[in-house]
Amino acid sequence: MSQKILIVEDDEVTALNLKMSLEKQGYAVVSIADTAIQARNKIKIYEPDLILLDISLQEVDDGIELAHYIHDKYALPFIFLTSHFENEIISKAKTTEPYGYIVKPFDPQSLHGTIQMALYKYEEEKKRDENLNALKSDKDHLEKLLFAKKISDKPIIPFGDGYHLDIDLDKVFYKGKMLKLTKKENTFIRLLVAQLGVIVSFEQAVNYVWEDEGATENNVRTLVWRLRKLLPTPIIKNASGIGYYIEI
Numbered sequence: 001m002s003q004k005i006l007i008v009e010d011d012e013v014t015a016l017n018l019k020m021s022l023e024k025q026g027y028a029v030v031s032i033a034d035t036a037i038q039a040r041n042k043i044k045i046y047e048p049d050l051i052l053l054d055i056s057l058q059e060v061d062d063g064i065e066l067a068h069y070i071h072d073k074y075a076l077p078f079i080f081l082t083s084h085f086e087n088e089i090i091s092k093a094k095t096t097e098p099y100g101y102i103v104k105p106f107d108p109q110s111l112h113g114t115i116q117m118a119l120y121k122y123e124e125e126k127k128r129d130e131n132l133n134a135l136k137s138d139k140d141h142l143e144k145l146l147f148a149k150k151i152s153d154k155p156i157i158p159f160g161d162g163y164h165l166d167i168d169l170d171k172v173f174y175k176g177k178m179l180k181l182t183k184k185e186n187t188f189i190r191l192l193v194a195q196l197g198v199i200v201s202f203e204q205a206v207n208y209v210w211e212d213e214g215a216t217e218n219n220v221r222t223l224v225w226r227l228r229k230l231l232p233t234p235i236i237k238n239a240s241g242i243g244y245y246i247e248i
Helices: 010-024 036-047 062-073 086-092 110-151 183-194 202-210 217-230
Strands: 006-008 028-031 051-056 076-080 101-105 156-157 161-167 171-174 236-239 245-248
Touching: 006 010, 010 028, 010 110, 028 036, 036 051, 036 062, 051 062, 051 156, 051 202, 051 245, 062 076, 062 086, 062 110, 076 086, 076 110, 101 110, 110 183, 156 202, 161 183, 171 183, 183 202, 202 217, 202 245, 217 236, 217 245
Parallel strands: 006 028, 006 051, 051 076, 076 101
Antiparallel strands: 156 161, 161 171, 236 245
């Protein structure tokens, strides 16, 4: 399916040249707007995948103000069209976080490349945001599980034989003595305790402990290896090829 593009350009010749060039490259130009007011209406109507936006339009800051509106209200990718190189204008334009710049008069191949990079960056950002939202939901769920396991009005959850987790301090104790663990080691124990008797998969451990740091299964294995050396008793069990758990 062709990507939908809205052109916001007040020079009629430039706008028509853009439209013809984009359509030759397989894009669907849904409309052309020559003012910020028109653009706002057409964004609602056509829901474009990307917007090509003249940096100045009829007034010097008109395009920049519209870019702020697009960024704040729609979070859509947009690329500035510009023939201006004044430092003041470029500095203002940067604050809108554009996905690229096209210098007029434009080169069709550069235009295509810039659009593809912008769309790719936008999709990657969407995936990252979706993953972060899913992680937040998982963490909220795990915190509810921990709260349900604590002893009456104390932030204490006993587990294993002689261990307990203080969910307020986020620290692990053995027979009343706090164990010296790193933040990630404590977080991994917290994850296992939240799901006592249930296997924690490698994927879940990576997401919960490392969040978006780009960890792998090997990072989890190394973390468990370190923990097994630090913990007084062998409470972390293997689920071969799947993950780890602590028995109830």
